[in-house]
Amino acid sequence: MRSDRPAPYLSRRTLLAIGGAAGLAACTPDNGESPEQTPAQQSIPAPAPEGEGAPPTAEEPETEQAEEADDDAPASEASWDPDSTYVLVNKRNPLEPADHVPSDLRELDIFQHYEGQQLREEAAGALEELFAAAAEEGHALAVTTAYRDYEHQFALYDSWYWEHGQEWTDARSARPGYSEHQTGLAVDILTEDSHPDELLESFGGMPEGEWVAEHAHEFGFIIRYPEGAEDITGYQYEPWHLRYLGVEAAAEVFEEGVTLEEHWDQPPAPDYEYDYLEDPAVDR
Numbered sequence: 001m002r003s004d005r006p007a008p009y010l011s012r013r014t015l016l017a018i019g020g021a022a023g024l025a026a027c028t029p030d031n032g033e034s035p036e037q038t039p040a041q042q043s044i045p046a047p048a049p050e051g052e053g054a055p056p057t058a059e060e061p062e063t064e065q066a067e068e069a070d071d072d073a074p075a076s077e078a079s080w081d082p083d084s085t086y087v088l089v090n091k092r093n094p095l096e097p098a099d100h101v102p103s104d105l106r107e108l109d110i111f112q113h114y115e116g117q118q119l120r121e122e123a124a125g126a127l128e129e130l131f132a133a134a135a136e137e138g139h140a141l142a143v144t145t146a147y148r149d150y151e152h153q154f155a156l157y158d159s160w161y162w163e164h165g166q167e168w169t170d171a172r173s174a175r176p177g178y179s180e181h182q183t184g185l186a187v188d189i190l191t192e193d194s195h196p197d198e199l200l201e202s203f204g205g206m207p208e209g210e211w212v213a214e215h216a217h218e219f220g221f222i223i224r225y226p227e228g229a230e231d232i233t234g235y236q237y238e239p240w241h242l243r244y245l246g247v248e249a250a251a252e253v254f255e256e257g258v259t260l261e262e263h264w265d266q267p268p269a270p271d272y273e274y275d276y277l278e279d280p281a282v283d284r
């Protein structure tokens, strides 16, 4: 890692300050504990419109530039397989199982405010390419947090819950099992010189943030929580939170200018279905 900052210990006070200052919902930070890693293993489920034994279609060019007019089928559809690149995670769709751990996590080889951050193999490579392309344009980006495991999210949410109650905590932290960060496909980024404990909405208006919004899809990422879509995504505008989908699917979402829920024809997820203490997805 090029970061020369020590991985910080986030005190309770710091965490409270972060949540309070930035009003973050999905993006409470992590101190980078490494879960068990297994050798990289590509699992890129693609929608399979035809069965294995189906006859090959004659005139279908297998290029990424294939015109949408030639093929109306979207590049992706929502999945509830936690290993799928297209897994849908929001306030109405927890991971199943809630304590799922991706099998192909690896550490990122780019600048990080908190060292040891991990993503799934394919997303990690794509993010490194995105950072390199940004650097060529003079934009120095930094990862704040990427993968976060169930236990971390549980510890954070649960302690806040008992101290501040459900409404306060739901506004600042995803519940365990409901964080997109647990998929290994989501990452929070800022500029290299941003204060690492802050996730600034103003990132969206910075040259770096504008570049990311314009180009992330070329590397397979979308801005998961766009401005003004809280009633659909359940989260306020988070210009720093990227979700990996792969190039084709991300390009479609970008071109349509919609949320992932809308792109996949899924119902809005403005809030949780259950009170925390009755939430069947949470294993206490």
Ligand SMILES: [Zn+2]
Binding pocket: 026, 027, 028, 181, 186, 187, 188, 240, 241, 242
């Ligand atoms: Zn995030």
